[in-house]
Amino acid sequence: MKRAVQKRTLETRARLVAAAETLVADKGYEALRVEEVVLKAGVAKGTFFAHFRDKEALMDQLIGARIDGFLDEIETLPPPRDVAALVAAIEPLMRFMTCERYVFDIVLRHSGAALTEEIGPIASTFGRYDQVVSGWLAGSSFRRDVSPGLLAEGVQAFSVQAMALHFCALHSDRNMTHRLAEYLEAWLMPKTT
Amino acid sequence: MKRAVQKRTLETRARLVAAAETLVADKGYEALRVEEVVLKAGVAKGTFFAHFRDKEALMDQLIGARIDGFLDEIETLPPPRDVAALVAAIEPLMRFMTCERYVFDIVLRHSGAALTEEIGPIASTFGRYDQVVSGWLAGSSFRRDVSPGLLAEGVQAFSVQAMALHFCALHSDRNMTHRLAEYLEAWLMPKTT
DNA sequence: AGCAAATAGTGACCATGGTCAATTTAAAAG
DNA sequence: CTTTTAAATTGACCATGGTCACTATTTGCT
Known part of the structure; x- marks a missing residue:
């Protein structure tokens, strides 16, 4: 019972x-x-x-809660008109995710749910993130040849890449957003001839 | 002395x-x-x-050596003509990197060098990977509006994304390469109007 | 109220990665 | 060959996350 x-x-x-x-x-x-x-x-x-379950489960919860807070902020924003606005919108979130290397590692490790039924707090936020970005891209002036969902996954992939490179000493702190902008310009607005 | x-x-x-x-x-x-x-x-x-330095340093070396082996193979291949060939070329490497979740975690954590002077084995392989893919893309029929280097970084970002999603139960095993192909089709051959 | 079952909490204990002062071994100096 | 010195090795010890048999508490039932 x-x-x-x-x-x-x-x-x-x-x-x-x-x-x-x-x-x-x-x-x-x-x-x-x-x-x-x-x-x-x-x-x-x-x-x-x-x-x-373990220490990481606590971290998952703590960090997931913080990310949710940032997403709350992000959701109040109007859909960005260009890449610069998009980057500006998610910059605070990226800053938080890279506030400590340890935090970024945990975010990475939990960003994909381990099991279908066991979706943790951080994994949920990634779903939410995809949702938000998809919504933005659906009615935008960005490329239309692929689905907003795929586009959003790409934005996520490039965000992670930009954050990962942030921890290389080669690439200085303020380059993270520049780098992301460069990626997204190429991803969202290809100028192929 | x-x-x-x-x-x-x-x-x-x-x-x-x-x-x-x-x-x-x-x-x-x-x-x-x-x-x-x-x-x-x-x-x-x-x-x-x-x-x-620690257990991870050993892992870095062991895994880095394996990755280098796969890159040796990859380097003998002719430049891929299309996305399918590209995906096929790097598939064995991706399979190895996702052979265990633990391995993938370590690869991720070490893919960006911690410090400029302290580039570990895995970090080096990522540099090599970029090199190889850049070379392939330089004289290819893929998009030309962005540099091969940037294109290669994108390939890396999408590869990581595809591997990460591989660990979600939602996406079954053999979808990893399909997913990557979909990403790369959109990344390397945008059909924007 | 009194009892039984389920749930929550406890702390001694374990597993394992990592440290360091002391010791041994190898190479250079005399 | 002895002495000196730097490098390599040792293993007892520590730090910390995690377990589990046992105890305590709450809840539901009669």
Whole structure:
């Protein structure tokens, strides 16, 4: 027989998340230790793993929540008229995703859902992202020879590429958006003869 | 005063790599344990870390070597005339990179060099890959409105995307190459009106 | 209320990657 | 050949994520 989740459960979970968020705000994602989280939340270590499969599951949730926040912002924007506007729209999100190498690694690892039924927070945001960009591209002045869905996947692929290159010392910080703009210009507005 | 590397050093390193390769061949990359490697190589644990910064550095080397092998093959091929040929050429490499999720994660994490001077084996192979594809695209019948270098970066971005989606249960195994073909058709031969 | 079943929480314990002061070995100097 | 010095090796030790048998609590039933 199945029972409803107890209030206690929600509280504990909330305390764990709150503790983790505080610690992250203080020292960043990479420095987060499960030990510190449970200490701050006032629960035993085992409890943590009763709520999260592993440390990454917590990260998935924390980071996914942040990404969702950025997507909320993005959704309020009008459809971009050109590549520059598109890049400007998603720049804050990209900045967050590359705020730490560790964060970017986690985002990458979770961007594709591991299993169909087990779509995590970050994987969901990628779906949302695709949705938003598809919508933008559907009624735009960008190329029309391929579907908006495919176009959006391409935007995602190039965004990831631009972020990945951001971590090479060769390519300096502010080049990330320039690089993306160059990619998207070629992707969304090919000038083939 | 600096001294030349001792023969002993090379031998030890070779034994470590050989032991690791055997173990990987037997149980795969993810199951590799440092403990087992040093046991098989007949050295102490500390010795391992005197030769490799961490376990990932070993993985970088092992996987990088394999990728180089695939690139050797690829380089013997004639420049592909169309997208299908291009995809067919790089398919074996993609298959290897996605043979384990763990392998793909490592490849991703190392594909961009961490520091300019610290370009690891995998990062080098990505440079080589770009080189090869650029060469192919330079004198081809694909689009010419953007540089071969940029085109090659796009091929890389789409390859990564296709491989990443490969791990979603939604997209079945043999769809990886189809997906890539679709991307590259749109990327390399845009039919904009 | 009192009991039974399901759920939540605990903390000692384990697995494994990684460190480092001490030791051994090889090469150069005298 | 001895001494000196740099390099290589060692293994006890640590850090940290993760497990699990056991205890505690809540919920539903009679």
